Amino acid sequence: MRTLFRDGRVHTPADPSATAMLVDGDTIAWLGPTADAPTVTGGRVDRVVDLDGALVTPAFVDAHVHTTATGFTLRGLNLAGTTSRTAVLDAVAAHAATLPADAIVIGHGWDESGWIDQRTPTAAELDRAGGGRGVYLSRACVHAALVSSGLLTAPVRAAAGYDASGWLRRDAHHLVREVAFGSVTHAQILDAQRAALTHAASLGIASVHECGGPGTSGEADFVAALSHGDGYPQVFGLWGEPNAAAKAKELGAVGAAGDLYADGALGARTAHLRSAYLDGGDGEHGHGYLSVQQVTAHLVDCAVHGVQGGFHAIGDQAIATVLDGFAGAAKQVGLERIRAGRHRIEHVELLDKALIAGLVDYGIVASVQPAFDRLWGGEHGMYAQRLGRARSLASNPIGALAGVGVLLAFGSDSPVTDLDPWGTCRAAMRHHNPVQRIGAKAAFAAHTRGGWRAVGVDDEGVLNPGWSATFTVWDTTEDISEVLHTEDNPRARVTVLRGRPIHVGQGDGRREPR
Secondary structure: EEEEEEOEEOOOOOOOOOOOEEEEEOOOEEEOOHHOOOOOOOOOEEEEEEEOEEEEEEEEEEEEEEEHHHHHHOOEEEEEOOHHHHHHHHHHHHHHOOOOOOOEEEEEEOHHHHHOOOOOHHHHHHHHHHOOEEEEEEEEOOOOOEOOOHHOOOOHHOOOOOOOOOEHHHHHHHHHHHHHOOOHHHHHHHHHHHHHHHHHOOOOOOEEEEEEEOOEEHHHHHHOOOOHHHHHHHHHEEEEOOOHOOOOHHHOOEEEEEEEEEEOOOOOOOOOOOOOOOOOOOOOOOOOOOOHHHHHHHHHHHHHHHEEEEEEOOOOHHHHHHHHHHHHHHHHOOOHHHHHHEEEEEEEOOOHHHHHHHHHOOOOOOOOOOHHHHHHOOOOHHHHHHHOHHHHOOOOOOOHHHHHOOOEEEOOOOOOOOOOOOHHHHHHHOOOHHHHHOHHHHHHHHHHHHHHHHHOOOOOOOOOOOEEOOOOEOOOOOHHHHHHOOOOOOEEEEEOOOOOEEEEEOOOOOOOOO
């Protein structure tokens, strides 16, 4: 079916004055002014959609998502708005009352760094609030959790990161997270994933990068996220397990990458730093999960199996370890082979010029989340509490990365931050440090084409003749720069993935024959 979208505002480098677009099946066949558009009478058009001035853009890609956890947060216990220990306990009690007596209460999103009194609920308090049920509440960063007494088993108490208060980090947290999500049925997982993907499509997102692996999500969960097919955004899987490139391919992943942890997170004080945390224990530097030798071995394994490799690395010491591992791999398989792999690092929040140069040298993709700076950066946010003002303002150096040509792919790390592509672009434009801001077009490109390129797809993310028809129609007549300089997000009328609608807003599915 050949469909002409006309009398709109089409965001395309092919013709800045384009107001019409012809879609032939899954491909863009033509772009240009409506006055020059093909016609039904000419036999080149089967249907016509009148856009009434609406904006048409490439659809967004979210380059870092946890689909199941996002779905549970959308439909379940979301603690992102809580402002105190009491508020968390009240929310747990209200949610627990709706669950069977043998269920585990799963919640997400608390962040004590913004509370006046930063004391968190204890395991005993969660026992009472949950009515005797097991309670697992992941922190906003998902690298720590508050849990009830019943989940503090002997293996958890013996693991690194255990604390009798019930605030768990590191291995102890991973063990409890596995138990909590292991209590969820396969049907509940599928339902949560569909809820997350449906929500993403409604926001103009046509593809997400699912980041799974040990300590994050199980194999069954990961495979399920890749299974939804037509009617949903395309899911690219990244499986984060060391020396498991062959396994990643077997699971259907495009990379042995994503959340392969080189360190933890700043909120949990587990990101691995060169200089100590200001608000941690004496000399606390976080924790590194990988050695240089392990990074090297993983990248060589990826080169042997022909898959993308990658790591989660936030702190400057973790990033340095990863880059030293890249140097070791380049010595073994050759620099050009490493660069051709288009490997990636997730988050890359604390890095100086020398570390940025390493990303350039090895052709590394920076998969970043600008909302981190919006929520926790600046002179008075959580980063300033953990790191001090200077390191906080130097964090998430998006402008510096863009300025030297590092390939940027924007994402949310949902449910760590909300799926919000327009807001993510604004966050990159409004970085707390003016030096690290980028322009509207660069931000939009990082959240569209950058996401495709980050998984090796180079002919998506731009509306060009002969390219895939993956786009969103928005209920605005403004261009992307005008939208991004306002506070309001336009509504997605239709989101299309390779010619197939994956979201149609109410009343926006009409296609009138001419």
